[in-house]
Amino acid sequence: MHFTRLRLHGFKSFVDSTDLHIGTGMTGIVGPNGCGKSNLVEALRWVMGENSAKSMRGGEMDDVIFGGTATRPARNVAEVTLELDNAHRTATAEFNNDDTLLVTRQIERGSGSDYRLNGKPLRRRDVQLLFADQATGAHSTNLVGQGQIDALIRAKPQDRRAILEEAS
Amino acid sequence: MHFTRLRLHGFKSFVDSTDLHIGTGMTGIVGPNGCGKSNLVEALRWVMGENSAKSMRGGEMDDVIFGGTATRPARNVAEVTLELDNAHRTATAEFNNDDTLLVTRQIERGSGSDYRLNGKPLRRRDVQLLFADQATGAHSTNLVGQGQIDALIRAKPQDRRAILEEAS
Amino acid sequence: ARERLQGAFSLVNERFQVLFQRLFNGGKAYLELLDNEDPMNAGLEIFASPPGKKMQMLTLLSGGERTLTALALLFAVFQTNPSPICVLDEAEAALDESNISRFCDLVESIARETGTRFLVITHQRLTMARMDRLFGVTMGEKGVSQLVSVNLETAVAIRDGAKAAAA
Amino acid sequence: ARERLQGAFSLVNERFQVLFQRLFNGGKAYLELLDNEDPMNAGLEIFASPPGKKMQMLTLLSGGERTLTALALLFAVFQTNPSPICVLDEAEAALDESNISRFCDLVESIARETGTRFLVITHQRLTMARMDRLFGVTMGEKGVSQLVSVNLETAVAIRDGAKAAAA
Numbered sequence: 266m267h268f269t270r271l272r273l274h275g276f277k278s279f280v281d282s283t284d285l286h287i288g289t290g291m292t293g294i295v296g297p298n299g300c301g302k303s304n305l306v307e308a309l310r311w312v313m314g315e316n317s318a319k320s321m322r323g324g325e326m327d328d329v330i331f332g333g334t335a336t337r338p339a340r341n342v343a344e345v346t347l348e349l350d351n352a353h354r355t356a357t358a359e360f361n362n363d364d365t366l367l368v369t370r371q372i373e374r375g376s377g378s379d380y381r382l383n384g385k386p387l388r389r390r391d392v393q394l395l396f397a398d399q400a401t402g403a404h405s406t407n408l409v410g411q412g413q414i415d416a417l418i419r420a421k422p423q424d425r426r427a428i429l430e431e432a433s
Numbered sequence: 434m435h436f437t438r439l440r441l442h443g444f445k446s447f448v449d450s451t452d453l454h455i456g457t458g459m460t461g462i463v464g465p466n467g468c469g470k471s472n473l474v475e476a477l478r479w480v481m482g483e484n485s486a487k488s489m490r491g492g493e494m495d496d497v498i499f500g501g502t503a504t505r506p507a508r509n510v511a512e513v514t515l516e517l518d519n520a521h522r523t524a525t526a527e528f529n530n531d532d533t534l535l536v537t538r539q540i541e542r543g544s545g546s547d548y549r550l551n552g553k554p555l556r557r558r559d560v561q562l563l564f565a566d567q568a569t570g571a572h573s574t575n576l577v578g579q580g581q582i583d584a585l586i587r588a589k590p591q592d593r594r595a596i597l598e599e600a601s
Numbered sequence: 602a603r604e605r606l607q608g609a610f611s612l613v614n615e616r617f618q619v620l621f622q623r624l625f626n627g628g629k630a631y632l633e634l635l636d637n638e639d640p641m642n643a644g645l646e647i648f649a650s651p652p653g654k655k656m657q658m659l660t661l662l663s664g665g666e667r668t669l670t671a672l673a674l675l676f677a678v679f680q681t682n683p684s685p686i687c688v689l690d691e692a693e694a695a696l697d698e699s700n701i702s703r704f705c706d707l708v709e710s711i712a713r714e715t716g717t718r719f720l721v722i723t724h725q726r727l728t729m730a731r732m733d734r735l736f737g738v739t740m741g742e743k744g745v746s747q748l749v750s751v752n753l754e755t756a757v758a759i760r761d762g763a764k765a766a767a768a
Numbered sequence: 769a770r771e772r773l774q775g776a777f778s779l780v781n782e783r784f785q786v787l788f789q790r791l792f793n794g795g796k797a798y799l800e801l802l803d804n805e806d807p808m809n810a811g812l813e814i815f816a817s818p819p820g821k822k823m824q825m826l827t828l829l830s831g832g833e834r835t836l837t838a839l840a841l842l843f844a845v846f847q848t849n850p851s852p853i854c855v856l857d858e859a860e861a862a863l864d865e866s867n868i869s870r871f872c873d874l875v876e877s878i879a880r881e882t883g884t885r886f887l888v889i890t891h892q893r894l895t896m897a898r899m900d901r902l903f904g905v906t907m908g909e910k911g912v913s914q915l916v917s918v919n920l921e922t923a924v925a926i927r928d929g930a931k932a933a934a935a
């Protein structure tokens with residue numbers, strides 16, 4: 266399975282529809298302070314089923330919806346779509362019927378999030394399972410947030426042991 | 434009052450006697466990872482009366498004594514001296530009789546720290562008072578440790594209020 | 602005691618608003634002292650909006666924006682009650698180059714205004730270039746630190762761990 | 769379950785020792801699984817000594833040394849059970865240039881070995897230069913993010929907040 270594209274619309278500072286093509290090898294993302302780089306990373310964790318608003322730097326999940334600027338009004342909907350290339354059919358059994366998997370999460374102000382896979386409604390738990398089977402997920406060690414690289418060092422030995430679960 | 438010189442001997446990686454001349458304006462300190470820059474900063478906090486081994490990254494205070502390398506044996510004593518220019522007599526009353534003040538802290542493995550001012554023994558509390566009267570000290574906001582710059586932002590509002598004490 | 606805190610607060614708040622705008626080249630920020638029944642439990646709240654952005658939860662700010670906001674508050678307190686020394690250990694690590702430039706302008710102006718001596722530990726070339734003098738810390742002998750006076754070129758070489766600098 | 773954990777541990781420990789030496793260009797490190805009566809409470813201990821230094825408490829390591837040690841552990845786990853994606857948000861911020869160079873070597877070799885796609889957010893010119901492609905994030909309109917494909921020169925200009933890059 267390959268991650269091929271991340272699309273954001275109304276998510277934090279990405280109010281206009283934005284496509285990030287995820288190519289092979291290493292893709293660098295650059296820009297001045299506050300321009301939205303970490304917001305991109307959070308969008309990926311969010312569509313994978315992140316359910317803690319605090320770990321997205323907000324107070325409640327509605328805080329990921331574009332809140333407006335001095336010149337633009339706030340939005341009421343945020344949507345992120347992750348495109349997966351499943352040509353080698355390595356996805357979780359019940360989702361393994363298509364060449365391309367589109368995982369979408371949408372949140373509407375005041376009424377929570379909905380998940381869809383290729384248009385079909387899905388529970389968050391299923392989304393989390395789909396990614397867990399790929400040794401990844403909103404909280405896995407392979408998604409290193411800003412300032413989080415030494416979390417493993419700072420962690421208590423018991424908590425550190427949890428990463429061995431990821432390796433097995 | 435001016436801080437004019439910091440001398441280290443046996444303190445962490447500064448096993449050989451080292452003099453840092455603190456000039457006017459801005460002094461830059463550079464070097465590769467792990468070469469000892471933060472150790473220098475900790476030496477300054479230490480001679481001002483820092484009493485938490487944890488905030489010096491150790492388990493106990495003896496951990497600041499040079500612990501040896503692959504080719505050099507460990508030491509049993511560490512000493513740091515801070516030289517203050519008191520020509521304008523702005524020091525705390527009982528210490529205000531000299532042009533130059535030498536504050537020294539020495540630790541001996543297994544038997545704790547001693548403080549001296551111009552050779553005369555002193556209690557840690559007096560050292561802390563001397564620096565508090567200069568609006569500084571091991572824990573004051575003007576000594577920003579590595580990774581500590583956003584501590585004020587992360588702090589709870591009640592804890593943040595404490596910095597107003599420093600401004601009054 | 603409560604009056605003294607209130608007095609300190611007004612001075613710090615005033616300076617914080619000015620320094621924030623200097624570091625962000627615009628924007629708006631202010632402090633609030635949330636008075637509590639118990640002045641021992643009063644909270645110091647920070648409100649900040651970078652240029653063109655709405656005022657939102659402080660936690661939504663980026664890494665660099667948090668550093669700039671923290672620096673504005675730190676130096677506002679400092680200007681209100683300066684001390685002879687100020688040490689910054691890689692405080693500007695999260696900043697991009699244009700913000701580092703404003704950071705250096707601010708440090709320089711505070712140094713001149715208060716007569717404070719600054720020790721600035723840094724990996725950033727821009728910051729090194731603005732210092733009045735530079736010291737390099739090296740470990741020619743592994744595990745043993747040595748201090749040496751350097752110029753800008755040597756400083757950059759030492760930071761890059763170049764063997765030449767150990768000479 | 770306990771055997772599976774022990775098996776994962778041996779593999780990760782083996783790789784950790786190798787990766788640590790690659791990132792530090794020497795030195796020695798290893799892991800220990802402190803077996804507890806209760807395997808749910810077993811602790812994973814890290815022992816590390818950079819080249820030429822004695823093995824001491826992990827907390828005494830410098831900022832950059834902690835980052836390198838953490839990266840070695842992270843990628844040891846990753847190699848043992850790779851995933852299609854890996855994201856690093858300014859993970860190398862604390863590193864000096866020679867360590868950044870080794871960091872990039874390691875990321876590149878893991879990408880080739882596992883076929884994983886990497887997203888590397890960075891402010892470091894050296895890192896940008898090693899990427900297969902670069903995207904710049906800009907806010908031409910304040911508070912509104914835009915993504916644009918860039919070359920190295922433009923990437924550095926954007927990072928520096930240059931007005932030219934907004935064109």
Ligand SMILES: Nc1ncnc2c1ncn2[C@@H]1O[C@H](COP(=O)(O)OP(=O)(O)OP(=O)(O)O)[C@@H](O)[C@H]1O
Binds near residue numbers: 296305
């Ligand atoms: N819901 C929202 N609506 C609009 N803007 C938002 C929202 N949430 C966050 N932002 C803005 O996004 C910006 C932070 O972006 P981000 O953290 O991605 O920056 P960055 O590029 O990672 O910067 P740095 O290099 O400093 O880490 C903040 O200025 C914040 O105001």
Ligand SMILES: Nc1ncnc2c1ncn2[C@@H]1O[C@H](COP(=O)(O)OP(=O)(O)OP(=O)(O)O)[C@@H](O)[C@H]1O
Binds near residue numbers: 579
């Ligand atoms: N008691 C001690 N005896 C000998 N060496 C010590 C002692 N305590 C710490 N060290 C060594 O000092 C080194 C850390 O130095 P320091 O934190 O000052 O580095 P630094 O120059 O700030 O690096 P960075 O740029 O990564 O922050 C560690 O490698 C550690 O092994």
Ligand SMILES: [Mg+2]
Binds near residue numbers: 304411663665
């Ligand atoms: Mg960021």
Ligand SMILES: [Mg+2]
Binds near residue numbers: 470471472579830832
């Ligand atoms: Mg350091």
